[in-house]
Amino acid sequence: MMLLPILAARVTHMIFKRFPASGLRDNVLLPLAGFAGILALWWLIASFRSEIMPTPWEALSANLDFILHPFYRRGPGNLGIGWLLLASIRRVLLGFVLGALVAVPVGFLIGLSRPAMLALNPVIQIFKPVSPLAWLPIALAIFNLADPSAIFVIFITSLWSTIINTALGVSSVPQDYVDVSRVLEMPRWRQLTKIILPASLPYIFAGLRISLGVAWLVIVAVEMLTGGIGIGFFVWDEWSRLNLSSVFLAVFVIGVTGLILDWLLCKLQELVTHRPART
Amino acid sequence: MMNFSTRFKPISDRGSSMITPVLEIENLIKTFPSPKGKNTVVLDQINLTLAAAEFIAIVGHSGCGKSTLLRIVAGLEPVTHGTLRLEGKPISKPGADRMMIFQQYSLLPWLTVRQNVRLAVDEVFKQLPLREKSEIVDEHLQMVNLTAAAEKYPDQLSGGMKQRVGIARALAVRPKMLLMDEPFGALDALTRGKLQQQVLQIWESQRQAVIMITHDIDEAIYMSDRIILMTNGPAATIGEILEVPFPHPRDRDHIREEPAYQQIHAQALDFLYHRFDRDD
Numbered sequence: 234m235m236l237l238p239i240l241a242a243r244v245t246h247m248i249f250k251r252f253p254a255s256g257l258r259d260n261v262l263l264p265l266a267g268f269a270g271i272l273a274l275w276w277l278i279a280s281f282r283s284e285i286m287p288t289p290w291e292a293l294s295a296n297l298d299f300i301l302h303p304f305y306r307r308g309p310g311n312l313g314i315g316w317l318l319l320a321s322i323r324r325v326l327l328g329f330v331l332g333a334l335v336a337v338p339v340g341f342l343i344g345l346s347r348p349a350m351l352a353l354n355p356v357i358q359i360f361k362p363v364s365p366l367a368w369l370p371i372a373l374a375i376f377n378l379a380d381p382s383a384i385f386v387i388f389i390t391s392l393w394s395t396i397i398n399t400a401l402g403v404s405s406v407p408q409d410y411v412d413v414s415r416v417l418e419m420p421r422w423r424q425l426t427k428i429i430l431p432a433s434l435p436y437i438f439a440g441l442r443i444s445l446g447v448a449w450l451v452i453v454a455v456e457m458l459t460g461g462i463g464i465g466f467f468v469w470d471e472w473s474r475l476n477l478s479s480v481f482l483a484v485f486v487i488g489v490t491g492l493i494l495d496w497l498l499c500k501l502q503e504l505v506t507h508r509p510a511r512t
Numbered sequence: 513m514m515n516f517s518t519r520f521k522p523i524s525d526r527g528s529s530m531i532t533p534v535l536e537i538e539n540l541i542k543t544f545p546s547p548k549g550k551n552t553v554v555l556d557q558i559n560l561t562l563a564a565a566e567f568i569a570i571v572g573h574s575g576c577g578k579s580t581l582l583r584i585v586a587g588l589e590p591v592t593h594g595t596l597r598l599e600g601k602p603i604s605k606p607g608a609d610r611m612m613i614f615q616q617y618s619l620l621p622w623l624t625v626r627q628n629v630r631l632a633v634d635e636v637f638k639q640l641p642l643r644e645k646s647e648i649v650d651e652h653l654q655m656v657n658l659t660a661a662a663e664k665y666p667d668q669l670s671g672g673m674k675q676r677v678g679i680a681r682a683l684a685v686r687p688k689m690l691l692m693d694e695p696f697g698a699l700d701a702l703t704r705g706k707l708q709q710q711v712l713q714i715w716e717s718q719r720q721a722v723i724m725i726t727h728d729i730d731e732a733i734y735m736s737d738r739i740i741l742m743t744n745g746p747a748a749t750i751g752e753i754l755e756v757p758f759p760h761p762r763d764r765d766h767i768r769e770e771p772a773y774q775q776i777h778a779q780a781l782d783f784l785y786h787r788f789d790r791d792d
Binding site for chain 1: 618
């Protein structure tokens with residue numbers, strides 16, 4: 234009888250040695266508990282009101298085909314969820330990169346020049362609160378095509394946070410860094426590329442991450458309106474066919490993809506700035 | 513005790529006439545615009561001459577404008593009146609011939625230790641071949657014992673190590689003058705003592721003109737050849753200049769036992785706490 238507690242203690246000790254006590258609990262058990270709670274709630278609602286939604290188990294078995302074969306092609310428009318996701322990601326990345334290419338230089342200009350700030354700030358303040366979807370009709374009028382219009386809306390979406398954060402970063406470069414560049418007699422252009430740009434990169438990336446996050450939110454809504462191939466239209470299409478199980482799958486996939494996109498941008502930031510990104 | 517008027521002589525009259533001065537400051541006045549429209553005089557009638565291999569310390573209470581004086585010499589602040597000359601030529605803008613060592617280190621956090629020093633070397637010695645630039649960087653990292661930490665980023669270093677990078681960066685461009693703005697002010701007492709010794713040893717091995725701002729009387733006596741005591745602001749000026757007679761290389765424990773050490777210490781204390789006391 235004495236042996237058992239000793240053995241148990243030794244085993245726990247070994248486990249804790251492998252995973253530090255807080256690491257296992259904080260990184261695995263508590264997050265799992267959160268997911269378990271949500272699943273339980275879903276299960277509870279679905280069991281009592283089965284006409285509203287399927288249970289997690291029913292949803293899983295109904296989606297098995299989507300999950301096991303994400304990249305099937307069964308005729309035009311009948312594509313696996315992986316293809317739909319890739320189509321949405323392509324639109325988001327295209328719009329986002331175009332947006333960043335415009336927003337970072339504009340933010341730089343605003344951060345460096347007071348006249349530019351006074352001229353552009355009111356415009357940005359007016360456009361920023363507008364739902365990006367309001368731009369969709371304008372985009373459709375210009376392009377007459379769904380795909381470029383969706384990309385244009387993402388482009389608009391990506392501008393504001395990146396412009397504002399870049400301007401903030403550029404205007405708040407510590408005076409000490411600027412003093413270093415002045416003592417070293419750096420020409421203006423090198424001061425911009427060697428000091429101001431790297432010093433404001435954490436702010437620029439903070440802006441980019443907000444922009445990409447909002448862009449991923451917006452693409453689902455845009456695709457619901459424009460149709461075509463994409464995860465957003467998939468949600469709407471499955472709902473019209475009363476396939477709620479697939480909508481649950483789509484919600485999960487959209488969430489995980491958003492997380493991965495943010496994580497990738499974080500990694501890019503660490504690669505570029507050599508400093509850990511704030512998450 | 514000496515009479516005030518005999519001690520308060522314009523410094524240009526003193527010893528430095530036999531050597532060509534590196535820095536000459538004549539009748540410098542610095543004013544800042546104040547919100548009420550009238551200008552606040554920060555520095556009033558500063559006259560100071562610095563010889564080629566001289567180490568001076570400027571001591572004064574907070575707000576006496578000593579950092580402003582250093583920034584003016586660095587060219588980071590414009591003068592209102594008066595002239596500054598570096599080797600006879602007027603100072604009008606910042607330059608790598610007057611390298612600054614900052615209290616908060618001012619290392620660029622996205623560059624490694626080596627890259628921080630290299631950035632300065634690249635800017636100042638644009639024409640040198642790459643290999644020679646690397647050698648200058650390596651040599652100065654070695655000088656401050658940072659060769660092992662060369663690939664680390666500033667975030668990974670202690671305060672003392674960061675300041676050694678700052679020192680290596682400043683020395684690597686081989687300036688005519690070194691300007692140190694409370695270089696040890698942000699360090700703990702143990703690190704401070706050690707770094708003071710290291711910096712003094714480097715200076716003793718390759719002498720050059722140094723202006724160091726400090727609050728610490730012991731630091732000023734240990735390291736410098738002359739101590740400039742500033743009166744309180746606004747309109748601060750040089751109140752008194754104390755010669756530190758100890759020859760270099762100096763040994764801290766040894767000079768502490770000298771009667772002159774106690775005397776200079778007492779004079780500086782008397783100046784700062786009795787004649788120009790401040791409640792802050």
